[in-house]
Amino acid sequence: MTQRRRCVRMNVLTDLWGGYLSSLDAQPLLTKCLTSGVILPAADIAAQLIEKRGDPSAPRGIDFTRTSRWLAAGFLLHAPWNHYWYNFLDARVPPPTEPLSGINFLRLALDQFLQAPVFTALFFAVLQLLEGANTQGVRDKLSRDWWSTMKTNWVVWLPASFINLAFVPTALKLLYVNVVFYFWSIFLSIVANRDVEPQKQT
Incomplete structure (x- = not known):
């Protein structure tokens, strides 16, 4: 019985993964937006539970209401931004076959010292404006x-x-980012809502 349940679970996971890949192939941007629109609000809920515990x-x-802002930020900002960024980066600076290469370190520098600071500032700004x-x-x-x-x-x-840029295919980069970003978003949510007394429009 246990073996049968494991087989059923594996089949379900295989079907879900196959469905995700099919959706990613047919509607890449929409699929990424929907994925981010689930992961980011889930991270915010986790952040709220951590805050309440403390x-x-x-x-x-x-x-x-706060969680809905994270849903909007994930769907409308995070997913489109990263979708177009990784497509742009892979087109302009194609990944080499050798992970430990100067090209990959250049790609990493562009991602983390050019893209990341701009995105982080924009992300905070959007959340503040939504508030x-x-x-x-x-x-x-x-x-x-x-x-x-x-x-x-x-x-x-x-x-x-570095792992993402060196080893993950372009189509799956945002999925990898979302897995890491779930935990990162918990941190971001706590920071974004720390000592926040937004100045309202008058």
Whole structure:
């Protein structure tokens, strides 16, 4: 019976993976948007649970308005940005056959020291704007948290991005990013909502 259940589970996983690959081939951008639109809000919910565990006075329950902002950011920003970025990078600086090559280190430098700082700033800005912050509120948030976030980003993403750029096919790069980004988003969600008192439009 146990063996049969394992076989059923394997068949289900195989079917799901096959369906994902088929969707990725037929509708790559939409599939990536839907994937990010699930992973990022799930990470925010995890972040909220962590925050509540560390603060007994915090309101009970999940703030689904906050989570919806992460859904919007994942669907409308994270997935399209990374979809076009990796396609652009692989077209302009094609991956070599040898992972430990100067070209791959150039690709890593472009990804982490050009793309990542811009994306992180834009990501914080979009979340702040979705919360109702004005331009000064966005500037204050970036001034307070952008640089410290980038330093942590490079600890996590330099090795993760090297693996992605060296070994992962272009079509699956965003899926790999999303797996790592789930855990990274928990950190980002905590930072993005830390000491936030957005300056509203008047």
